Amino acid sequence: MQKCDVIVVGSGNAALCAGISALEHGARVLIVEKATFEEMGGNSRYTAGAMRFAYDSNEDLLPLLKDPNDERIAITDFGSYPKEKFLADLKHFNEGEPITELQQFLVDESLPALQWLATHHIKFAPIYSRQSFMKDGKYIFWGGLTLEAEGEGNGLVMDELKRFQDLGGTILYDCAATEIVTDKGKIVGLTCHYQGQDAFFETPSVILGCGGFEANKELRIRYLGDKWGDAKVRGTRHNLGHGLTMATQLGAALNGYFGGCHATPMDRYMPEYGNLNIPHIERKHYRKISYLFGVMLNANGERFVDEGADFRNYTYAQFGKAVLEQPLSIAWQIFDAKVWHLLYGEYKTSDASFVEANTLEELVAQLTDVNPQQALETLRNYNAAVRQDKPFDPTIKDGRCTEGLTLNKTNWANVLDTPPFRAYPVTGGITFTYGGLKVNQRGEVLNTEGVPIAGLFACGEMVGGVFFHGYPGGSGLTSGTIFGRYAGQSAAQFCSLI
Ligand SMILES: Cc1cc2nc3c(=O)[nH]c(=O)nc-3n(C[C@H](O)[C@H](O)[C@H](O)COP(=O)(O)OP(=O)(O)OC[C@H]3O[C@@H](n4cnc5c(N)ncnc54)[C@H](O)[C@@H]3O)c2cc1C
Incomplete structure (x- = not known):
């Protein structure tokens, strides 16, 4: 050279x-x-x-x-x-x-x-x-x-x-x-x-x-916590943090919040790392970030975030962590047919993991690793709490919320009433640190x-x-x-x- x-x-x-x-x-x-x-x-x-x-x-x-x-x-x-x-x-x-x-x-x-x-x-x-x-x-x-x-x-x-x-x-x-x-x-x-x-x-x-x-399991556990050891890595397997080591050997100072990272809800059954060998368009399919038009349930059958707190651009990078912190580090995203047209393309591909049913009772029975009784009760309570007097509008924060729940949904709340119902299993995938x-x-x-x-x-x-x-x-x-x-x-x- x-x-x-x-x-x-x-x-x-x-x-x-x-x-x-x-x-x-x-x-x-x-x-x-x-x-x-x-x-x-x-x-x-x-x-x-x-x-x-x-x-x-x-x-x-x-x-x-x-x-x-x-x-x-x-x-x-x-x-x-x-x-x-x-x-x-x-x-x-x-x-x-x-x-x-x-x-x-x-x-x-x-x-x-x-x-x-x-x-x-x-x-x-x-x-x-x-x-x-x-x-x-x-x-x-x-x-x-x-x-x-x-x-x-x-x-x-x-x-x-x-x-x-x-x-x-x-x-x-x-x-x-x-x-x-x-x-x-x-x-x-x-x-x-x-x-x-x-x-x-x-x-x-x-x-x-x-x-x-983000691709270094040991550093993830050290800085982010034990649950991050098993997190899916959304992108390259090559970012192991070696640049930090090389720089600190020369006396460089570290900066910022090492306990923080970008992480999104991802298909529970995606591979451990991203994979460039599959076509670009399919690679995105593991990501599942249209939750704002439905609800997310954890293994206990309970909601754990305000799915409609803000536009997805301002919540998706935080909700991966929220999912990972749930029991078994999993959740299910649930939608009815009314909002189908609003979901991103990755929900509609042949390799997306999901279950489908014509009633909520049949749906919760299919949710692997979830308490079905609690799940059904949560969905019914959610449906009863939706403020239907406010018009639904995905182009703005529409204020169409739930009222009276311990954890309310702030925008884009719709009653889950139009079959077929679909549920997508997700976990947390780390994007970058x-x-x-x-x-x-x-x-x-x-x-x-x-x-x-x-x-x-x-x-x-x-x-x-x-x-x-x-x-x-x-x-x-x-x-x-x-x-x-x-x-x-x-x-x-x-x-x-x-
Ligand atoms: C699935 C996914 C979707 C995303 N979508 C968006 C988006 O739409 N918009 C957005 O702004 N951000 C997005 N991000 C975040 C974005 O990828 C990052 O913020 C940005 O790409 C980081 O760029 P970078 O060049 O710092 O790192 P990278 O692009 O990760 O590049 C780091 C490079 O360093 C190499 N490397 C590592 N160690 C060594 C070494 N010791 N010697 C030599 N080479 C080494 C790696 O192989 C890699 O090629 C997304 C991330 C993922 C994973």
């Missing part, structure tokens, strides 16, 4: 953005990726490519679209998602703590991040199928999440990879970073395990974009005294202190793009000065 200026570890969205940015700023860049080409791209490749960003009007949105002439645009209300709303959504999950500097940076830089990606030939499309409902002849977007990258996560990563290589970047697969090597306090290289052999790559600067520790390294807005990794470690940068899930007790959907890719972009720029500048 020729000597390079910057080595980026990982090949997900954050790492590729870092690589593109460093190239853009004149550096010679090598990416080392632990996985083979078939499995490269990390969790980013598993995503729907949905990216949250602040926008004021169509003027911000339309220039980002691949197809601004889409006929649907004329009958679409994209609304707006001002910075204040994005900040409020993040603050909602801070449990009373103020917005952090990194959160403010995320919000301020969110629209510029998508505009920057667009300059690198990444194009976006409105998420009509998952983030809008038709009302009075118009598509109404809800929940502050409006655009996805073309081709979803797979398309995003492949387009970024192409751009990285077109700009002159080099990438090695089956090349796991093992240690950052220093000499007299300066970074001089990176050791890797490359295609079965030890290898050394000379470099003055390393950008860690190698994900969180929130704790990470302490970095500043330049993407520089800080030591325990708050001083940047010369030549060391981080981005993406490796950055701690951006998400704490919850997550507004679609913020992960945006965060990865922002911190990747600035880490790449900073690393290139660092190299140009030595």
Whole structure:
């Protein structure tokens, strides 16, 4: 290998953005990726490519679209998602703590991040199928999440990879970073395990974009608790937290909430990890996040969350944990035929696990691992408590609630009265972890005294202190793009000065 200026570890969205940015700023860049080409791209490749960003009007949105002439645009209300709303959504999950500097940076830089990606030939499309409902002849977007990258996560990563290589970047697969090597306090290289052999790559600067520790069972138990040992992993099996080890060996400070993670309700019978070998569209099918239109029962036959507390974008990343914490770490999601058309496509595929019956009595008898008497009583009590005087409207928080239950449902409550009834078995699947390294807005990794470690940068899930007790959907890719972009720029500048 020729000597390079910057080595980026990982090949997900954050790492590729870092690589593109460093190239853009004149550096010679090598990416080392632990996985083979078939499995490269990390969790980013598993995503729907949905990216949250602040926008004021169509003027911000339309220039980002691949197809601004889409006929649907004329009958679409994209609304707006001002910075204040994005900040409020993040603050909602801070449990009373103020917005952090990194959160403010995320919000301020969110629209510029998508505009920057667009300059690198990444194009976006409105998420009509998952983030809008038709009302009075118009598509109404809800929940502050409006655009996805073309081709979803797979398309995003492949387009970024192409751009990285077109700009002159080099990438090695089956090349796991093992240690950052220093000499007299300066970074001089990176050791890797490359295609079965030890290898050394000379470099003055390393950008860690190698994900969180969600695929590491031991670390999950240590930081998140015993129940997380058996959690399904929704994405890659390669994010084992080794980036944290490499950085802390150099004195890096940890930051953020290590007890927190993004986790969603998933098909109870999904495999232990995500799997890129099945078609992209089917991979999403394990996810089960339309619970807001029904109810969830645990093994005791009881409800345990307010399924309609908010739009799913603001609850789905927390409810995986809620399910995992139930007895046997399972739950059943129950719907009647009335809301069938509102459920996401993954509920309707041939490989979705479910049971069906024409009466609630017959349905509860089929719920494996559930107390059927209590389940039936819970459903009957729920049905009796629905406020039917309020109109049902999935485009807004409609206030159609239950009244008088110990745990009420706040929105979108409907009586379960239209057969056939369906129940879907779910468990909690971990998506990514929130704790990470302490970095500043330049993407520089800080030591325990708050001083940047010369030549060391981080981005993406490796950055701690951006998400704490919850997550507004679609913020992960945006965060990865922002911190990747600035880490790449900073690393290139660092190299140009030595
Ligand atoms: C199923 C699913 C759906 C999601 N949907 C969305 C969505 O629609 N929108 C959104 O914003 N977020 C979504 N997310 C979250 C999103 O995936 C992450 O926030 C984001 O992709 C993280 O990007 P990253 O580059 O930091 O990490 P990753 O994309 O996970 O990349 C990390 C890379 O580092 C590599 N690596 C690990 N260790 C080493 C090592 N020692 N040496 C070399 N390489 C190493 C891994 O193999 C991997 O390729 C989703 C996640 C999942 C799992």
